[in-house]
Amino acid sequence: QVKLVESGGGLVQAGGSLRLSCATSGSIFRLSAMGWYRQAPGKQRDLVASISRDGSTNYADSVKGRFTISRDSAKNTVYLQMNSLKPEDTAVYYCNANWGTVWDYWGQGTQVTVSS
Numbered sequence: 001q002v003k004l005v006e007s008g009g010g011l012v013q014a015g016g017s018l019r020l021s022c023a024t025s026g027s028i029f030r031l032s033a034m035g036w037y038r039q040a041p042g043k044q045r046d047l048v049a050s051i052s053r054d055g056s057t058n059y060a061d062s063v064k065g066r067f068t069i070s071r072d073s074a075k076n077t078v079y080l081q082m083n084s085l086k087p088e089d090t091a092v093y094y095c096n097a098n099w100g101t102v103w104d105y106w107g108q109g110t111q112v113t114v115s116s
Contacts, residue, residue: 002108003028004095009110012085016114020080022095022107029076031099036069036080038091038112045094049080063089085114 008020020036035050049069050058057069068081078095095107 003105004097004107006093006095006107006110009093009112011113011115014085014087014114014116016085017081017083018085018112019082020093020095020110020112021077022079023075023077024097024105026076028097028099028103028105029071029073029078032097032103032105033099034069034071034078035096035098036078037094037096038089039094039109040091043091048093051078082112085112087114087116090114 003024005023006020008018010018012018033050033052036048037045038048039045048060048063049067051069051071059067066084071078090113092109093112094109097105
């Protein structure tokens with residue numbers, strides 16, 4: 001049963017922009033802290049950005065000033081706006097919805113490839 005639906009990945013040149021979207025149900029969205037993670041080949045999955053239910057945000061140092069996470073309660077969707085993309089941003093990006101020990105859901109992943 002798919003709970004998180006991601007979209008927006010693709011191929012972009014260095015310096016370009018992409019916006020990732022992650023849609024879910026209203027109940028999951030209202031109760032969850034939402035986050036975006038990424039995993040490059042041969043590497044672990046790392047946090048990129050997160051946003052709490054009250055809108056507080058947190059970013060990995062490598063993306064600060066370039067990426068923006070936001071959530072739209074009317075659409076039950078979280079976004080990751082990625083600007084000034086670099087080849088090292090290339091990875092599979094995963095959406096996460098977490099409500100403490102109650103649930104921890106993951107999306108299927110979307111590929112982001114940045115060419116130099």
